[in-house]
Amino acid sequence: DRYPEEVDLSSCEKEPIHIIGVTQANGVLVACEKDTGKISQVSENCKEYFGIPAESLLGSGLESILEEDHIKKIFQAIKEEGVFPIEETKLNGNRFIVIPHTTSENLILDIEPIKDRTSSFEFQKELSSILNTLNASEDSQSLCEDAAKITKSIFGYDRVMIYKFDEEWNGKVIAEELNQGMESWLGLQYPASDIPKQARQLFLKNRVRTISDVNYSPVKILPQLSPLTNSPLDLTNSKLRGVSPIHIEYLQNMGVGASLTAALISNGKLWGLLACHHYKPKFINYYQRQTCEFLIQIFSNELSLKSSNNFLVNIEKLDELRIKLISQIHQENSIKKGLSSQSTKLTDLIKCSGAAIVLNGKIKLVGETPGKKEIKKLTREFLAKKKDSLFFSNHLSNFFPESQNFKNTGSGILSLRLGQSERDFLIWFRPEIIQSVDWGGNPENKATYDQEKKRLTPRKSFEKWTEQLTGVSDTWKDFEISGARKLSESVSYVILENQKKEIDTLN
Template identity: 45%
Template sequence: MQDQEKIITATNLTNCDKEPIHIIGHIQPHGALVVIDMKSYAIVNYSENLSSFLQTKNLSSFRYLNDLFPDDFIIQLKKELEANKTLSTYTFEKGKENFLLIPHVSDDKVIIDVEKQKDKLPSFTFQQQLNNILSQIEKTTSLKETSQISTQLIKNIYGYNRVMLYRFDKDWNGEVIAETKDENLETWLGLRYPASDIPKPAREIFLKQGVRIISDVYYKPSPILSLDNSNLQTSINLTNSELRGVSPIHIEYLKNMKVNASLTTSIIVNGKLWGLITCHHYKAKTVDYFQRQSCKFLTQVFANQINLLDTKKYVSSSKQLETLRKKLMLQMQSVSKFKEALLNYQPNLKDFIDCGGVALIRKNKINVLGGTPLKKEIETLIREHLAKQKKSIYFTESLSSHFASAEAYTKTASGILAISLDANFKDFIIWFRPEIITTIEWGGNPEKNGYVKDGVTYLHPRKSFEKWSEKVAGSSKVWENSEIEAATKLQENINTVLVKKQKEKIKLLNNKLKRVNKELETFSYSVSHDLRAPLRGIDGYARILKEHLNLEKDDYSSHALETIISSSKKMDILIDDILSYSKIGRQDIRRIPVDLNAVVFEIINSSNLKINYPQTQIKAEKNLPKVFADSRMVTQVCANLITNAIKYSQNQKEPFVEIGYKEESKAYFVKDNGIGIDEKYIDKIFNVFTRLASADYEGSGIGLAIVKKSIDLHEGKIWVETKLNEGTTFFFNFGNA
């Protein structure tokens, strides 16, 4: 038989958290183990001590499960496997002893732990004990009281020398928060133990298995063998085995503590490993399977009580915070200035959450209340840390461990709780909590020790567990869940109030805009009526003068009259364009199917091309897709683009205009080979009164502005491709409708 140290390869410091303790390859000898194939029920592996434990000879001749165990067990096992049920235990008698079979599924195999079964406690007595335990735990009103009673009950029932309740912190360090022990033992109450004492693989198994026994740290391991006894089996997953062997590191750890046996149960709250109840004994001690399950049940009762106490605390805190939040809401709704509502009245933001100080940052202004960092430091904190997190709510008890610059103000702001008030992460409310310097009492120096062999440092558990003190700074009081949720609700409330106030401002602006539009309509009428009347008079009398006066010999007067008539015509066109532009958007869009072919034909036909532009060739694509848009605006867009194309290409040798549709870009286009547009003016062509062409080309500079506004109202797009002196192509659509 090989001893434990030879079976398990030593674990070094670099892979301690990856130690494969679930495939350790051996079991503790207070039981035996059989592994069968789930389909054939053939035995594939067994523990070396199986024959002696069951007092069975000729084990090598056994091949199937019914060679070892009663048929009733096999029938029960098959039924439960076929129904995909949790596998049940089975008790059978052999010789003068009772044996308990504890099966469970592991990958494609069934592992069967075999233990000796002691006499059961009479069910009536057990029920009385259980009722008494439940009653005592349910009467507790605090975590301290619940924890202490739980350790007392477990010690009384199971008789271990020391029972401790061990709670994990966020970094998986543990603290003994309750203890019941023999009088002669030194207390470990209040001591802390580093996360390395219970590494990640062990914590993961505790979460899955729930209860773990080590009957004797000086046990002789029983290796798991293959059926032909040819080799050790270290690939079998023993996570849920009751007999799984113990890591040599943990064995040495317990030996250094002078502990001979242990029983550990997991405290699981809301699906997470909250802590452990650990029992130590200073002699070898075995507790049978059903006693261990009872201990597991008691621990679950304790976990439920913790959850209940936490819930009561959470509800009480939430009610207080809810009252304060509602008062802050009323202040925000009744006080016009946001800052005053949150900082100048009672309650204020500092009263809302337990803190040393608070900062309100909005529109690049910082307002503080209570103990906070300097405003420059707050600016840096937001710019270099909070804004980069891109979180609507952010909290930490140790800001300096995430943001090095915060070391300068740990006294006032070791912890922060921040809520964002805008999508750009510039506006915040930040609550600050000061540093709390605490002294932690460790159960021995928490630093890992090791020894070097062949260039590798191997883990060497601590030998001393005497109290070791350490001062811890740079951290604040922990932010409670109720506080975080209250801050989140306040954030929602503030955003609601801000949106409401913004809506009120928009409503006022809309009303103002309506008045302005009404005035614009009045002005438009004035332009169309009051200005046009004298304009017609000027034009009419200028024409009369031209016809009745003999101006053949007076070139100056003749030119002056022509200028008056021409200017009147231009002004009339300008008035028409201004009115057209002002009307767009003041009327509802009425989308209907519009035949672009008919629209284009009408525009071309009304242009009198043969008379006005005899050299211009126009190519209009047939079967242009219909568009679902406002008919009047579609006509305006097409008319402006087509007449512009004709106008600005008329002086070319072979003026050419093309109208069509591009399927790949889902856009109509109007193309010409005219004067083109200088690229540096592309961004300006859609502005009102923008004219980039020379005076040789008539126009008011409003046409393209009308086009852009009409397309924008349809949520469509318009863009241009152009080259100076070579031509221009306008692409456009009227949105997805």
């Protein structure tokens, strides 16, 4: 048996999932040369679906599976860098939809059997209900709840979740819709390693990802190496891309039979995921995926808009306070007095228990703070050595262990250096907040090493596991950090002015 410390979760990030060499089983993948259309690679299930064995397709032209006219349109789109046609083809008595995309060398066709048809009337109705619902959501939280509701009603997955990432890429279920009688996962948190970095990055490129049958048999791509590049085919943008065995096992451990996962993006950054589970296999066709693309696009636009508006409203309030504080400094002709002795204080700018003004190494305290001796040590031994003038954390003892001694007043700090000096700071303090995190499964057992499979296997239990947090304060919000930075710039300017005055009087 291996010891737990040998479990190296960083190896998760190294699995090259975009060149996995297999596809899912609900369609056929055909890759060909971008210039000639000569078929160079094909998924092994072409026999089953088209009635044509891989050996016959490889090396032949696209006319063995598509009409002349269809092929012409595809190559015209490549030439003009236009939109690819989405058309049907008939093979072996069955109808298929052909979804093309290109990589640097290849034209890749995802070819999926047509089972049911969404009428264009239904399609229209869905799009307008998405638009109307999400445009009417009042704030970010209700936007998430509305998106979960409408996703459940359109697509009918058993469980629909809005999953939001934190600064460290842990994630939390913040909205959920489920079938009656199912156990809720609302509020549960999951560690970053459950969705490694390369998997998150793929979501910025290919935003809707479905796994139609978790218990599928992976279909080999033949040959494994592309004769064009001598390397495995890049499946980044293929909807048929096979799934990492680790993630399959993860879903099996959760009892999931099919999933739909889609990217939620705020101001260009992956903010979260729309994550849906079904307990049986479930296929979502091209038009349904398009509907989902539309839904997450509207969601992401609304989210970006709401968070920008929120930021602007908050920063405006802080601007007023900053102007007041600076005018007090001028009235008092003293930075310390201006920030601490009048009606508006440094501590009013940002929610905190107290603050410290450190000038020339001398300390003025406002509100509840650690003692002067502790703050002196904190600035000299820690903050003065930081390259950046800004430092903030809601868990200071992770960086400066001695702060354990004053966690009641300073579990979190937001600090800004004034000008270039190593002796001038503004520091806001936040107390410890007793809080707990409900993890979906014990985070100590994120994964174990499996001797037989010679790889990591994900945890087996996702039961709620509560962790008590100590030495942690509320987090510092973007607008608070930005407001503090602006104040420190204004105060630095006053310091410079004063220095200049002194020089002037000396002359």
